Amino acid sequence: MAVAAVTGDHRRGKTALFLAACGCAGAAPHWLDPIRSLLPALTLALVLGGYGLRTVLRARGPAGGADAASAGATQALDAWPSVDVVVGARDEEAVVARLVERLAALRYPAEKLTFWVVDDGSQDRTGAILDALKAEHPQLRVLHRPRGAGGGKSGALNAVLQQLRGDWLLVLDADAQLQEDVLERVLPYAVRGGWAAVQLRKAVVNAGQSLLTRVQAMEMALDALIQQGRLLGGGVMELRGNGQLLRRLNLEACGGFNEHTVTDDLDLSFRLLTEGSRIGLLWDPPVQEEAVETVPALWKQRQRWAEGGLQRFFDYWPQLLSNRLSPSQRRDLACFFLLQYALPVVSFADAVTSAATRTVPVYWPLSIVAFSVSGLAYWRGCRRPSEGPELPQPDLLSLLTAIAYLGHWFVVIPWVSVRMAVFPKRLVWAKTSHRGEATADA
Known part of the structure; x- marks a missing residue:
């Protein structure tokens, strides 16, 4: 039975409960004696640190289980499936022409491939550029939506979904750049592997521009390595929006893209799961x-x-706790949630309580373990053989800088949690700006 896209009712109340629980967990140990106050952090460091270490060490090189590119899974298929490449574009005049040219250069049977670009109420020249490109590229289809059509990126993708006839759809962002053989390699992997969806590793093209872009490139390698480790351990793999290949029938079976969330890829990952x-x-x-x-x-x-x-x-927790998921998947999600979302809020509450009571913070063992495992993931991810843009070398200074950069989540997560608990959500398409070859600021 398909899981309907959740509308997000009662998110404010659920977020408030999450904040209260994390606040109590961060503050309560300060009222224990100094020895016992460290027990919660030490216990979590042992459990979550062990989970993280196993995940990072489990991820293997290109010949390893989850990535069978060199093991024969990407050899040509006897019959190529039909594919729709789908892009939602809003105010993307700097990159949309380059995108279409890159799509036209893909090696794939022309009769099996169609490009769909949704001009989602652009106020720049995006729509005009796309209309002009249609004359040059017969495979290109352009759909124009008014600015206030609603639903954000999910609404733009749903607007074209009902017109698609391909067996698979590849969802891209407007700044995406692909190798010419990507479809010839990912489709056999998806079909032979029995996957309902496949996420391509995300690589940063402007890593050499600044320290900020460099650490983001390292972060993408870390994320892909951890995702692969989770998958190989029987855990949960998540989509990342740009570069996600979806089997159309599976997408339609779970209700298409959810227009009541700000991250369609993460939401879809859980509904497929x-x-x-x-x-x-x-x-x-x-x-x-x-x-x-x-x-x-x-x-x-x-x-x-x-x-x-x-x-x-918050939207899917009843299904995540049900027997729809295997025990290993539930364990993986629990550990991931505690590390990614609960730890930053607990650490913030720990720091505030420490300042108020003039006591020493108690969750430092867990934080040290989490950052250390992240450093190992950076090192392993950036040292792997990789196509596309060259990954930054994980020397000591780069690793320390990238680990420090991860500290921004310890500010972002608590702030967003408070905001979600206090203010009602207005769903808008908060797109990331792309500049391509233009000189305008990003």
Whole structure:
């Protein structure tokens, strides 16, 4: 039975309960004696640190289980399935022409491939550029939506979903750059692997521009490595929006894209999961994209990611705790939730209580373990053989800088949690700006 897209009712109340629980967990140990006050942190450090270490060490190289690119899974199929490439574009005049040219260069049977670009109320020249490109590219289809059509990126994707006839759809962002053979490699992997969806590893094209873009490139390698480790351990693999290949029938069976969430990819990951659909990861070839170039842009982007990440847990927690998921999947989700979302809020409450009571913080063992495992994930991820843009070398200074950079989540997660608990949500498409070859600020 399909899981309907959740509308997000009672998210404020659920977030308030989450904040209260994390606040109590962070403050309560301060009223214990100094020895016993460390027991919660030491216990969690042992459990969650063991989970994280196993996850990072479990991820293997290109010949390993979840990425069978060199094991024969990407050899040509006898019959190629039909594919629709779908892009939602709003105010993307700087990159949309390059995107269409890259799509036209893909090696795949022309009669099996169609490009769909949804001009979602653009106020720049995006729509005009797309209309002009249709004359040059017969495979290109353009759909124009008015600015206030609603539903954000999910609404744009749903607007074209009912017109698709392909067996698979590849969802891209407007700044995506692909290798010419990506479809020839990912489709056999998806079909032979029995996956309902496959996420391409995300690689940053402007890593050499600044320290900020460099650490984001390292973060993408860390994320892909951890995702692969979770998958190989029987855990949960998640989609990342740009570069996600979806089997159309599975997507339609779980209700399409949810227009009541700010991160359609994370929400869809959980709906596919609860339907028993499997999501795979392909390390190579990657989908290439731009990292944000300024701290304000990063702050805006990470707030949206944090809010969408919390929303999916609050929206689908009954299904996540049910027997629809295997015990290993439930364990993986519990550990991931505690590390990614609960730890930053608990640490913030710990720090505030420490300042108020003039006592020593008690959750430092867990934080040290979490950052240490992240450093190992950076090191392993950036040292793996990788196609696409060259990954930054994980020397000591780069690792320390990247680990420090992860500290921004300890600010973003608590702030977003408070905001979600206090203010009603207005769903808007808070897109990341792309500049491509343009000289305008990102």
